[in-house]
Amino acid sequence: MSQTAIASGRAPVNFSARRLFLTQNLLTACIVGIVSGVVAYWIGAQLDTTDNGDAGILLGYLVGAAGFLIMLGFANDLILRLRGRPSASLVKSAERKGWTEYFGISLDHKVVGLQFAVGVTFMFLLAGFQAMMIRTDLLYPNGGPWPAGQYTTLVGLHGLMMMFVATLILIGAFGNYFIPLMIGAKRMAFPRLESFAFWLVPLGALILYSTIFAGFGGGFNTGWYLYAPLSVEARAGMDGAIVGFAFIGIAASIAAINLLTTIFVMRAPGMTWSRMPIFAWSMVAVEFLSALAPPVLATALIMVGMDRAVQSSFFEASAGGSAFLYEEMFWFFGHPEVYIFIIPAFGIAMEILPVFARKPLFGYRLAVAGMMGVSLMSWFVWNHHIFTSGIAPGLRPFFMTATELISIPTGVVFLALLGTMWRAPLRFKLPLLFVLALFFNFLIGGLTGVFLSDVPLDTTLHDSFFVVGHFHYTIVGGEIFALYAASYFWFPKITGKMLNERLGKLHFWTAFIFFNTTFLPMFAVGYLGMIRRSPVYASELHGLNVWISVNGFLFGFSNLIWLANIIYSWVFQKELAPANPWESRSLEWQVATPIPADNFDRIPTIVSGPYDYGDANARPVAEWPESGSIPSAVPAT
Amino acid sequence: MISDNPAPIGGLRRGGRAHSPEQIARIPLVGTWLFIGADFFFLLPLFFAFFLLQETNNNHMWMPAGVHAPNQALGVTVAVLVVLGILVARSGLKHLQSQQTLARFTSFGRSAAVLFVAAIAVDIWQLSHMGYGISSGAYASVFFAMWIFMAIQVAALALWVISLANRAGYESKHPIAMPGPDAVEEVPTPISALAHSYGMFAMFLGSAVLLAWVVTYFL
Numbered sequence: 001m002s003q004t005a006i007a008s009g010r011a012p013v014n015f016s017a018r019r020l021f022l023t024q025n026l027l028t029a030c031i032v033g034i035v036s037g038v039v040a041y042w043i044g045a046q047l048d049t050t051d052n053g054d055a056g057i058l059l060g061y062l063v064g065a066a067g068f069l070i071m072l073g074f075a076n077d078l079i080l081r082l083r084g085r086p087s088a089s090l091v092k093s094a095e096r097k098g099w100t101e102y103f104g105i106s107l108d109h110k111v112v113g114l115q116f117a118v119g120v121t122f123m124f125l126l127a128g129f130q131a132m133m134i135r136t137d138l139l140y141p142n143g144g145p146w147p148a149g150q151y152t153t154l155v156g157l158h159g160l161m162m163m164f165v166a167t168l169i170l171i172g173a174f175g176n177y178f179i180p181l182m183i184g185a186k187r188m189a190f191p192r193l194e195s196f197a198f199w200l201v202p203l204g205a206l207i208l209y210s211t212i213f214a215g216f217g218g219g220f221n222t223g224w225y226l227y228a229p230l231s232v233e234a235r236a237g238m239d240g241a242i243v244g245f246a247f248i249g250i251a252a253s254i255a256a257i258n259l260l261t262t263i264f265v266m267r268a269p270g271m272t273w274s275r276m277p278i279f280a281w282s283m284v285a286v287e288f289l290s291a292l293a294p295p296v297l298a299t300a301l302i303m304v305g306m307d308r309a310v311q312s313s314f315f316e317a318s319a320g321g322s323a324f325l326y327e328e329m330f331w332f333f334g335h336p337e338v339y340i341f342i343i344p345a346f347g348i349a350m351e352i353l354p355v356f357a358r359k360p361l362f363g364y365r366l367a368v369a370g371m372m373g374v375s376l377m378s379w380f381v382w383n384h385h386i387f388t389s390g391i392a393p394g395l396r397p398f399f400m401t402a403t404e405l406i407s408i409p410t411g412v413v414f415l416a417l418l419g420t421m422w423r424a425p426l427r428f429k430l431p432l433l434f435v436l437a438l439f440f441n442f443l444i445g446g447l448t449g450v451f452l453s454d455v456p457l458d459t460t461l462h463d464s465f466f467v468v469g470h471f472h473y474t475i476v477g478g479e480i481f482a483l484y485a486a487s488y489f490w491f492p493k494i495t496g497k498m499l500n501e502r503l504g505k506l507h508f509w510t511a512f513i514f515f516n517t518t519f520l521p522m523f524a525v526g527y528l529g530m531i532r533r534s535p536v537y538a539s540e541l542h543g544l545n546v547w548i549s550v551n552g553f554l555f556g557f558s559n560l561i562w563l564a565n566i567i568y569s570w571v572f573q574k575e576l577a578p579a580n581p582w583e584s585r586s587l588e589w590q591v592a593t594p595i596p597a598d599n600f601d602r603i604p605t606i607v608s609g610p611y612d613y614g615d616a617n618a619r620p621v622a623e624w625p626e627s628g629s630i631p632s633a634v635p636a637t
Numbered sequence: 638m639i640s641d642n643p644a645p646i647g648g649l650r651r652g653g654r655a656h657s658p659e660q661i662a663r664i665p666l667v668g669t670w671l672f673i674g675a676d677f678f679f680l681l682p683l684f685f686a687f688f689l690l691q692e693t694n695n696n697h698m699w700m701p702a703g704v705h706a707p708n709q710a711l712g713v714t715v716a717v718l719v720v721l722g723i724l725v726a727r728s729g730l731k732h733l734q735s736q737q738t739l740a741r742f743t744s745f746g747r748s749a750a751v752l753f754v755a756a757i758a759v760d761i762w763q764l765s766h767m768g769y770g771i772s773s774g775a776y777a778s779v780f781f782a783m784w785i786f787m788a789i790q791v792a793a794l795a796l797w798v799i800s801l802a803n804r805a806g807y808e809s810k811h812p813i814a815m816p817g818p819d820a821v822e823e824v825p826t827p828i829s830a831l832a833h834s835y836g837m838f839a840m841f842l843g844s845a846v847l848l849a850w851v852v853t854y855f856l
Contacts (some may be wrong), residue, residue: 081794084803087824186656189664264661266656291671295845297681303686312771312778313698314686320698320775325689329682365677546816582729 029071037064038064048309055309057123057239065203072199077192089529090357091392092144103443107191108597114494115198123205123337124480125559127161130154132556135549141542151535153212153219159242164248167337168201168473170344171252171290174486175259176284181588182277184268184622186598188263193254200251200308202481208244211237223533225334232307237310246301249294249542250338256290259283261344268587268622270351270606276611277586278361278368279280282347285371289336289378298331334388335382341475342442343371346413349435352489353420355584356432360611362419366412373409373521383408384453388462396455403453404487410446414439419488419552425568429582430504435487437512445470448523465535472519476587482513484562496593497568501608503565510558517551585621586610655823658815662830669834676790682843683783687852690775698774706854707780711763715756715784716850719791720724722752723839726798733805733832740809742832747804753795760788783849790842797835804828 039062048055061214069075080558100611101111102118137151146154180188188194212219220237222230224337226245232237263284267276304326313319315326354361361367383391384398391399417439426432448470452458461467489500525544530537537545580589587610591599604622691699729745732738764784771781805828813825 015751078673082800082803084800084805086804086808086809136725190668257668257675260671261668262666264667291675292678296682299679299682303682306778306782308769310771312782313775314690314778314782317695318698320695320701321778322690322693322695324693325686328689329685489853603656619746 001260001476006137016219022070024073024076024104027604029068032071033068036067037061042390050311052308053236056306057236058243058305058309061207061240061243064208065243068203069196072103074192074196075193075528077495090285101411105192105195107187107195109176109180109188109194110494110595112191112194112198113175115175116168116172116176116201119198119202119207120165120172121563122136122163123201124165125563126168127158127165128556128559130158130161130317132553133274134158135552137535138537138545139549141537141539141545146535148535149221149330149401150219150434152221153222153535154532156220156223156241156389157208157212159296161205162475163245163337164201165203166479166540167248167252167290168255169483170197170348170486170575171255171259171283171286171340172201174279175344175350175492176255177281177285178588179262180266181591181595181599182280182586183263183266183271184587184600184604185262186256186600186603187266189266192259193258197251197255197258200247204244204251205241205245206244207247211244213242224328226301226304227330228304228307228316228323229321231304231326232315235378235405239305242301242308246298247308249301250299252290253292253294253298256287259398260287262290268606270622272367272606275606278364279344279347280344281368282350282371285368285375286340286343286347289375290340293333296329300329300333322623324386325389325582327389327450328382331382331385334385334450338377338471338474338634339374339378341479343374345438345442345479346371346374348482348486348489349438350413350416350624351586352435352485353417354611354613355489355582355586356427356429357420357610358427358608358613359420359424359425360613360615361416362422363412363416363609364609367416369628370409370412370416373412377402377406377409381453383447384458387455387458398453400453407446407450415442429488430499430501431485431489431582433505433508434481434488437508438478438481438485441473441481441515444520445473445475448473463528463531464526465532466521466605468520468532469522469526472522477515479521481511481515484508485564487566487583491566491569492581493588493593493595497569497573498575498577499585500565500573500582503561503568507558507565510561511555514555514558516553519556575589581591585612585618590622590624647731658827660711661824662827665826665830665834666837669837670849671840676838676841676845680786683786684848684852687779687783687856690779691856695775700776701774702771705830706767707763707767711759712850712854714773715760715763716846718756718759719846720757720843722749722791722794722798723843726750726839727836730832730836733801735755738807739828742805743802743825744810746798746805749834750795750802753791757788757791757795760791762783770784778825780853783790783853786828787846787849791846794842799840801828801835802830804831 037060040063041056044056045053046056047168052548078534081618101108102511103117106112106115132153133146133154137146139156143151144238151463176188176194180186218235218237219225220231220241222234222238222241224237231242260283261275263280303314305314307314307316309322313321315321315323317323350361350367381399383395384403387396387399417435452467452470454460488499488504491497520543525541525548528538528541530541530545577593579593582589587604587606588595590604602624604624606622608619610621666714693699724747726749729742729749732741732745764781767780769777780852808828814826
């Protein structure tokens, strides 16, 4: 490979058949990844002194992943640096590279943002399909089409994959795409790490799905928690779940460090903390969690892997270990993880609402304090997940109170949303409709969370469908509805096209109605004693379960409308969107569409806040140097 | 409209064509602080496991018969070699401040790398001559995991200092020109900023190694 190609951190693009197999690209990465993984598996199996083969499988996954990443080109810059050469300039040519840049390493945050958006949406649909399979099984009270072992694997795959999706969809797609634009930066702080974080995601997802194939043990039976000692003793499919989950954790942590550094260092002149868009603040609040919590999970998963592969004894009580150790570590990660899902959703809601309320964001500083408060307090509540797991009774009141107190900063965020809507001339466009739906859904999710933090209620309802209803109301009703809102809001900026309004309204009403008719009855079946992760339930609950399943299928269908709208509007719609269709003041709407490769020809100077709506004398948000980027009056092309 | 006059606004220069050299220099520093935070939480569970498993002593298997804290001399050697390596690297950092003395850092950096590699070698030798294996109870599991994690991180520290040493050697012969005030091209990350980041991470890791040594050998 040429020195220039190495220096730029990109593989050269050449599509002659001979070169295709010699250069670093996605095809050779896949081939080398598979071959090196199989060879490492064989070597590991030879060295493994036990009869379970876990060492070989784990080695195969890790070496295969390394081979894949090296052949994509991630080692090039490291080798360059090891040789003492300064890293190549990151300023990109304004000329775009075409569709091929979406299938390799890209240093453009917009490309990586779209990679995240498309990749994680695909994972979302896949995991959603598994939800349909679960609900099909639950149409029958004594077990449906799938054997019990496969049902638990299905639940685990759905849960883990949705965790991957929920962790990365807002941060990976919208955080990477829009944060540099919103703060006036030409690029991310660590563009190669940004791309690395993305490529760990499909790798993690593929490894997770590889667990279902015969020869790797046919799945895993622990649900998404991977609780030890069951995960230590589980069949070989568990190895893939461990590696896949760890990769996603590492990706989340790397992406967080990158986004935080970008926000701390790369802001344009004049972009003071009090002028920063609220979505960027939500990224600050969430990325501290996302940077610091997943490493705890990674270590816990490495310990499980060691217990499986080399017979260490972290979690085997008979050998001096403790299953409680895993639960503590997992939930120390797991509860902040819940806020990793929802804080960006708060940010999106508060970013979108003032645009359609034509009013400044109510209590901007309070809202920031609220999100930071949620972020901080989320470190002190994790033990409420293990009230029934042998926690010292004296600790319960502290964690119960801490969990209940976290509703206060959350309430402050709600107050900011309510205050912004108060007497506002609301424009009921699609992004706003989804924000309002989020508001409604998350209120139910949040209030049922307060119930569950209460020790007596939690002890009664633990591991019931009440809990399933609660977390679906927060994650789907909160985060996924924020995803819908964000997709309708920013689609014109990304593609230059509007999403179809009629299909969008159909999507909104079907999603909102069928989401609620699916998950609201789950509180009832849970209260009536139906436990989660079991394909068998009392026959008295059959009618309610049929209702939930049918409505679940309809909610799944509403997502297909959303997908069809995206494809139709992006590919087939000819009409271009106005440059700033929502009349937003935020900086990302002030640059031309399509956005230039390095965002701003000249970095702007920020002179006022982004939410001065309703003030005829408000200054423009930025001053543009004379030969700077084209302001939003220029139509999208 | 503004001019290209670099008058400060909110602590930063007025907008220009590329990010300023000051911003570029701050990137590795802030990134390293955050990485140290993440690494702290990566290592924390090992210490937590040590104390929780020692306290619970399930089935009296924290330290079953035949398991004991290993040879003190080897533990001291590993810790001393790591700390010495860090001190050597850090004492060489001052040579990175000027173009004239850049090349001097190369020998400091390579000496530090040798000390780190020696520490890893002693660590590996120790782990393979414990008299018991990783499956010999909870203490053994934590001890092996702790020192394998440390060895991997010290190896990363060695590679990082080698890259700095090579960069210092390269830059002493090929000075990097600073771009003009209206340049599109960004200045490459200065070696002094990379070295400062290295110094911060090395101090963190040195503290972690010393803490691991105290915990696993004395508590």
